[in-house]
Amino acid sequence: MQGAEILLQPGVFPRLLQGLWVTVWIAGVSVGVSIPVGLVVGWLMTLKNPVVRALMRIYLDFIRIMPQLALLFLAYYGFARWFDWNLDATGACVLVFILWGGAELGDLVRGALQSIPKVQYESSYVLGLSPWQTFSRVILPQAVRRLLPASVNLATRIVKTTSLAVLLGVVEVIKVGQQIIDANRFQYPSGTLWIYGVIFFMYFIVCWPLSIVARQLEKRWSHD
Amino acid sequence: MTAFETSGPSPTSDCKGFEVRHLVKQYANADKPVLNDISFKVEHGTVLVVLGPSGSGKSTLLRTIAGLEPIQGGTISINDQVIDEGRPGTEKAGRSNRSSALRTRIGMVFQSYDLFPNKTVLGNITMAPLLVQKRDKAQVEAEALKLLDRVGLADRKDAWPHELSGGQRQRVAICRALILHPEVLLLDEITAALDPEMVREVLDVVLELAKAGQTMLIVTHEMQFARAIADHVILLDGGHIVEESHDAHAFFAHPQTERARQFLHTFEFE
Amino acid sequence: MTAFETSGPSPTSDCKGFEVRHLVKQYANADKPVLNDISFKVEHGTVLVVLGPSGSGKSTLLRTIAGLEPIQGGTISINDQVIDEGRPGTEKAGRSNRSSALRTRIGMVFQSYDLFPNKTVLGNITMAPLLVQKRDKAQVEAEALKLLDRVGLADRKDAWPHELSGGQRQRVAICRALILHPEVLLLDEITAALDPEMVREVLDVVLELAKAGQTMLIVTHEMQFARAIADHVILLDGGHIVEESHDAHAFFAHPQTERARQFLHTFEFE
Amino acid sequence: MVFDWSFVARYAPFFVNGTLMTLFISVFGILLAIVVGLVCAGIEIARVPVLRQIVRIYIELSRNTPLLVQLYFLYFGLPKLGVVWSAETCAIVGLGFLGGSYMAEAMRGGLEAVPKVQRENAYVLGLTPMQSITHVVMPQAISTAIPGIVANVIFLFKESSVVSAIALADVMYMAKDLIGMYYSTYESLFMLVVAYLVILLPISVLGTWLEGRFDYARR
Amino acid sequence: ACGPSAATPSDTASSNSGSSSSANAKARSLDEIKKSGTIKIAVFSDKAPFGYVDQDGKYQGYDVVFAERLAKDLGVKVEYTSVDPAARVDVLTSNKVDLVLANFTVTDERKEKVDFAKPYMKVALGVVSPESAEITDVSQLDGKTLIIAKGTTAETYFEENYPNVTLQKYDQYADAYNALLDGRGDAFSTDNTEVLAWAKANKGFKVGITKLGDEDTIAPAVQKGNKELLDFVNEEIAKLGEENFFHKDYEQTLEPVYGDEVNPDDIVVENGEL
Ligand SMILES: Nc1ncnc2c1ncn2[C@@H]1O[C@H](COP(=O)(O)OP(=O)(O)OP(=O)(O)O)[C@@H](O)[C@H]1O
Ligand SMILES: Nc1ncnc2c1ncn2[C@@H]1O[C@H](COP(=O)(O)OP(=O)(O)OP(=O)(O)O)[C@@H](O)[C@H]1O
Ligand SMILES: [Mg+2]
């Protein structure tokens, strides 16, 4: 197991953690902004207006069929010039993850809203509740329950996908790892194994609790 | 289980009852009405049982009365006050456009267990009086507890709907409707999805309600129960009333029309 | 609908009937048996109706007879041939270890619409005779069509289960069991999930079967139907037989035990 | 902006090759994932004692780490232990490792969704355990599992875009290469999008058809 | 202050502006740079000894020393952006940085997209290979696998001149080196300065070909048309020539690696004069 000492070098772990923080930051901001975007998109998708529907379909299908890496390239190399946008790599990542997260979450919101039994609306009507009261007190709380487990899963996927940011040159955990591997090439030739191994587990440690939370939520609310 | 002495009709009503006249209901994309020229009157404090084969329009009738469907002809009135009027061309419209206050004068319980899963038993019952009628919280909760006690569920007030059996849920749903003091209560096959023992516990509550003078329109397939509770029966078929009787016992013993005989025969063996 | 003249018992059976003696059934992790010392005999060509409140063990009884659950005591026999014997310590075991051939001598229909969704109506019915009994395909299909004709579904032979109503599915399920010529047919609340009209169409088929002499064990909550079809009744409660009667009419009119009176009262109003 | 069609014409063959590479890696990776998924689902359903825990750990590890990191580990990390796999092998193993857990979950879901009463019916009708599995359980399990499996197949095709990072000349690699060498960003991005549409649209349509084909168990 | 920060403290600023995006891709004028107090410069982060991140997470190397000096003379701080070779043109055209100082070889294709200042280094291509199977002539590469980094001059050179050589391309130098170490290719080609430095540090590897193709120059690059900044950089290079700045830079960063095997004048260009 020679080479493992690389991990004990001063600065190695703190720097990897800093890199991980970039990863988590990108994912956090993306998830945070995706939520309102997703709610709006989901609501738009339930509208009957054919134009809105068609637009939403195209948006969702395009985002879904393109690999995220391809979307990142489109945003990084394409957007900046088409729209004269000075979007750096981090910005491009956040933008793509918001568009992607918004689409996926939107579809979840649509599904959740449509899965509420009609009789819930009818009971509310008969009890005299106004449309807004029905939505805010009856429908939304139920939709959120149905939504949460899948949304947490989506967050996990976004965290995992932030790994692609390195391919645009964002200095996140993988890039930091590569810098460390490069800087220590002579002393620790097998550092590659250890650094990539540690990064593998860092992702696991960030994502796993999210997976567990999602599963718990699913179990807790599955009987409604 | 005690009788519902204090609930039932609100003291201000002038005891005229509930009436439907020449009601016509047509769904969008249908070539003919589901309900055609339906008229009947339910005296205050009496129970009307609506019978009929599947698809005859029983649920639709209750839904139009509750305001869940706009009507295309005729009127629906409580105590001589018209609350809904037929407007042609509304086939595609959503609900009737009744005010909240008007809606609370008619209660309804559905076949499916339709409690709000995100509220406790007490939350389900107190929601409408607090939100819609803006009544005092302490008073509403006290009344809710009294109602729960009457249906034998006082100890389950903090339970969540998913922790209740089907029969318990339906009893809570009845309390949720009763707390608004509806002048008419509509029950649409509320025991159809229940096990026999639960059927009994729910129907016992309804029988007590009838004794306490609650005006009700009931759709049911439990013929024994119908016979026991009905003051007044109508038999629907193909959107028409094929037989109406103000003597329930006579109706079940000696139906006048061939259609009614045939229908009642479905529930008898040998 | 015609009677099932040609189906029913296979001519070779020696007309002794079906018998359960001292049957004990305990589930794993339970502290006491669900069925405790149950004994009864069903004469060939007669119908036994099993009554009892929810959780009394009715389904468990039928499932042990069908071999779906191993038994821990007693015997189950057809025509004096023991087909299952209690073996203590088998609480955790899966099914009883009956042979395929033995299993086909007992037919069973469940409450849920349990046709195989990946086969057509005809495929569902012909599957077991072809796979298990290795009978001739043409002959099996001819018989299946005859059975379908008897339950009024000859024209639906190529339909998929999801295209059928609940009542139609249950009638196909009965055909699927009958084509194996079972000596005993077990029916567990086969109409509990159906609309009233469908209940009738299924129960009519069962009545015809009884007339044709099919030996049956029936669990049902339709008291009118039970009264009409039963030759013999047992009332289960808490895993025991609390009342047994070979005169069904007498049982429903004048139950001997307090428990039976109480139970039957659940189904009567006023 | 000027769009250079002649550039597209000149380099389209590169994208054809990239598409073939993407297909090659994905198809074998997905086949491996299906095999891994079947084995894992089987172990979970049959509740094989020790193996079952191993499968659980594998599934958690595989689902909660990115493919890119898995690939880096296989491609750059393992050689330090003396295990040198070719890029193709790493990519296929990586996709199989990632996809196996997703496939296993879909297949287990399908098997668990078959109601108990179906197996009981098969038993009562006298079917042997084997007949019960082949004629009753499997057809229904496949029917419920197919939509999940199709979604996973599309997911894995998309994930395969990451293999460009270990020098496999797939579609993504071509795009990045042309941008880096000739700075013809629009044309390259255009071909990238077209290539993925050409790969994924038919698969998506095929998936929908398959779902319809196995729809009989929907009740 | 909520932005993420990884590699270096100085990197924080760059990432802070991460998700924000200004509306136009027009280059910043010299005034704007001065006013903002920082100049944005793209450098390599994994190409020791020219541009890399040291154990403390600080940018170091030959290019970086030059960058620091430019900033000092301009009276601003530097905000570094780490680039991959293939991204060097794009970071300029999309105005993500003001200046590229990432071992950027001057080529005709690149001249169409960006403006180069006067050179500060000269290079040719070199090829490094394992001692056990040393490549001493390009012809030996026929049918063999050559590792290169995407977007380098080596890529274009071999792509155009030696179609029979199988190229294995990586996004990052670090990956490319690792691939060579693991025996995934027969040789690795990039700037001779770079391979020389690398071979010195890695036992068992040798630079079999030290000069391949034309001698090229390496120069700072700015966005096309950013004449102000270009002029400033050119003036600086002239001024620095007087104090032999690049030789000092060489001594500080490259000599520890090359030792006395290399003549500094083969690499360093002062005054922008070859
Ligand atoms: N939303 C709707 N749109 C169009 N047609 C409808 C709608 N709801 C019900 N119908 C039709 O109206 C007719 C009456 O339906 P309704 O549900 O009132 O019958 P029902 O008497 O309650 O039957 P059941 O006993 O099965 O509940 C049926 O033919 C049904 O198909
Ligand atoms: N697989 C099982 N494991 C453990 N206990 C069981 C199992 N199945 C049933 N039981 C228990 O055995 C008892 C009898 O159940 P059974 O289903 O036979 O009742 P039942 O008379 O058919 O009731 P119902 O009328 O509700 O169908 C119940 O207390 C039930 O909880
Ligand atoms: Mg109805």
Ligand SMILES: [Mg+2]
């Ligand atoms: Mg049962």
